Amino acid sequence: MKISEAIEQQLPYLRRYGRGVLGSAALGDRAVEAMLEDLLGNLPDAIDRPSLFKLLDRTFERLPRLIDAQNTGVQGISPQPRRALLLTAMEGFNTAEAGMVLGVSAARVDELLDSAEVELSDMLKSRIFIIEDEPLIAASLSQLVKSLGHSIAGIAVTRDQAVQAVLETRPDLILADIQLADGSQGTEAVKEIWSEFSVPVVFITAFPERMLTGSPGEPAFLIPKPFKPAQVKAVVTQALFIQSMRQN
Known part of the structure; x- marks a missing residue:
């Protein structure tokens, strides 16, 4: 496979990771753009999936210098334990691959995941609403x-x-499904809700790639359908964590 094809294939998942880490579709996509600009300026002969995510992870660190951090609400990137959780639970990396992305050993990733579990247990309990037409x-x-x-x-x-x-x-x-029983979309319901008050939303869809194209208005948090319990756990807790950062 050509490197350009490999990059194109991974773009939706790079966007998903970027959005999940930063808690914003716009900021996550900007990080991916910055990573690609650097990569295409010095294109290697070959690159694998962990290496692409590693380049993106490094880009997070300098994102505030690439944009107007004050006006776009950059709160800083999620700490390593939460990134390790997203990489393993959502993106499907094993601990060795996640360690390559984060620049640590596989054993350290295990420690980070343990730390994430402690953080999750200490998180304030929340009230969650489910928009889903399949019982x-x-x-x-x-x-x-x-x-x-x-x-x-x-x-x-x-x-x-x-x-x-x-x-x-x-x-x-x-937690909102994209397609609802009355033929409308969960995105429409959420848009109307957001006109009244701000609340974090995690969307669930059988076709996540369609919501990860980089178009304006796409969601920050996505879970694929069918989902795995670890994916729901990782994304829900990350969305609540990002919300708590913004409120502090």
């Missing part, structure tokens, strides 16, 4: 949320139900 998936998400120590603020299956219930309950986070 089994809604039940699975509800069980996962409760296993993390959070509570369910409510469950809705249509856009109108979701908007009304969320505005009444004011949850700390929303």
Whole structure:
């Protein structure tokens, strides 16, 4: 495979990682752009997936110098334990590969993941609202949320139900399917909700690549469907962590 093809193939996942680490679609995509600018200026003969993510991880450190950090709300990148959790749980790297990305040993990644678990157990418990029209998936998400120590603020299956219930309950986070039972989209419901108050949202979709093109208005946090419990855990806790950073 040509290096250009390899880069193109990994672009959606690089965007997902960048957005997850920075808590912003715009900032995550800007980091990916900066990484690609550097890479294309000195294109190697070959590159593997961990090396691409390593280049992106290094780009995070200098992102505030590349943009107007004050006006774009850069709060600093997520600490290594949380990046290790995203790399292993969401992006599917083993500990050796994640260590290559972060510039540490596999044993150190294990320590970082243990540290992340401690952070998660100390996190303030939150009220989470689920927008999902498939009962089994809604039940699975509800069980996962409760296993993390959070509570369910409510469950809705249509856009109108979701908007009304969320505005009444004011949850700390929303888990939203893209396609809803009434033919509308979860993104539409969330847009209406955001016009009233700010709340972090994690979107769930069977086609995550369609929401990771770099187009304006795409979400910061995505979980693929079918999802793994570790993915839900990693992304939900990361979204809540980013929200807590912004409130401090």
